[in-house]
Amino acid sequence: MKKIFLILTLIFVFNFNAFSQASSVENVRIRLFSDKNIEQVMFIPSFGSYFLETEQGDKLKLSKTTKLIVKDLDGQLEIKINDTIYKKAKKINLTPSGLKSFFQIKPLNPQITERRYEDGLEITSKNKSLFIINVVKTDNYIAGVVQSETWGATTNIDFFKVQAICCRNYLMNNLEKHAGEGYNLCDGVHCQAYKTRANKKEVTEGAYKSKGEVIVDSQGNIIETLFHSNSGGETVNAKDVWGKDVPYLVSVEDSFSVGGKHYQWEKYIKLKDWLNYFRNKGLNIKDKEIEDALLTFSQESGRKTDIMGISLKTIREDFDLKSTYFNVQKWGGEVKLTGKGYGHGVGMSQEGAIKMCEEGYEYWEVIEHYFKGVKVIKQ
Ligand SMILES: [Zn+2]
Structure with missing residues (x-):
């Protein structure tokens, strides 16, 4: 009995400490x-x-x-x-x-x-x-970050709520990032861009109306709110980009990104450069079947993770592509890459989130669409 009481006390003390630490940051x-x-x-x-x-x-x-x-x-x-x-x-x-x-x-x-x-x-x-x-003050900082990072894309207050909550999540998870240097976060993209106070009515309203709200996973942990510019219509599993499975960062269908500013892209690469790249990765490009696969690669039926074992993430980095969501076709002496989306594709699509807010979805519906199995709670 004593033991159970002790365990319950410990659980209570632990939770109380975790809660008070997060909510007392003024x-x-x-x-x-x-x-x-x-x-x-x-x-x-x-x-x-x-x-x-x-x-x-x-x-x-x-x-x-x-x-x-x-x-x-x-x-x-x-x-x-x-x-x-x-x-x-x-x-x-x-x-x-x-x-x-x-x-x-x-x-x-x-x-x-x-x-x-x-x-x-x-x-x-x-x-x-x-x-x-x-x-x-924490709320003033959050409003400033939201204005620094997103002002100009929309004037929708719900979108600024979504951004403010994501920003609060980041802050809570990174309060110790510069602890050894005597401060919490820096004003650069290393942490979160913070180049101004917020003076736009829509931004301050979005930030202050979502005061204290954070996103937690099914275990109650404050999640990492990853985002990108446009998903191309389907987001990406965190596991496919970084090799680590994160239950709330899984691929979702995302029609809200379709037609956005960064929805489509094209890139031409010399045929010789494209094939040599894969030869240097160890593929026998003289094999007709392999050559065909490299010149007709398609993701029409959904996102894939690699081309003949070479990860799309690596290919994207090496050719400086806007996303990993592309099709390949031969185009004279070149290959034409026709792509969708912009960014790593994991988590929330910013253009998709703006579209959802402008279509009248609630800010928490936007968050629950992009991050699976999460909840928005007020601290
Ligand atoms: Zn920093």
Whole structure:
């Protein structure tokens, strides 16, 4: 009896910890301009006011017109306020004083176009350049990522909900990605592109209305939300691309991708190059049957995984093809590849998801169409 009680207690404690960890992330630390060495940067409050604090314990209120310039000086920061030197410090925190605040940040050396972000900022010096961290509310970060990655494709709010939920899944699964460097995620494609705050009404509405929602598999684990541009009409098993079976990343029929912007493609390759490629892979191209198979390869009746044992994934990489979903025909001295879809084809087709949302499907129906056996839950 005691044993059962102990096990139940352990299960409860474990689940409680897992749950509270995921749901208690109110702020995240995102490194800005992470792919550049920034020596000098300008900060201007755009909305609301900010406090400038240093490790020396001082606190100065900045108004909306204050121009703050921070320069790296051999491991120290030189702070200028409205072109006058204010002081030197090792660490600067810019904390918002109101409920909603955002700022403009512009690297001056090197010169990079200014960006706008919400909430706080922390600047230190590391390896002779500025180490700039946006300390941002999780929901504001998610909205910013959705706008950075998908704005321009549609104005459909449900699609932005789908994107926000996928983005939240990624964040939850990767909170420790840069833990050793003192932040959660970077602003580049290495993590998720985060180049702006969200200021488009449809994006913010989509992000905030799906607040706290994540996608879990049948075991309750937060899933990896892989996506691509267009599936060509049928998505791909994760196993066929990466060799690892993932129960929710399995092939589904996808009529919603048909006719999308990246639905079709063509490519011509010299006949000699095509055949020699397979000869170098060990095939006897002098054998008429093998040659025929290489010149008449077809996926008309559905996606395949290889051409005579050579994986389509490898062929796609070697010939720089938009997808693995193509047919081959001889075309004079060349072969003509007629293809469908764009990207690896695993998980969600972005163009298909947009089409579903525009046709009136609910955002969770879109998610359940592309990821098998999953559920959207609110944390
Ligand atoms: Zn990163």
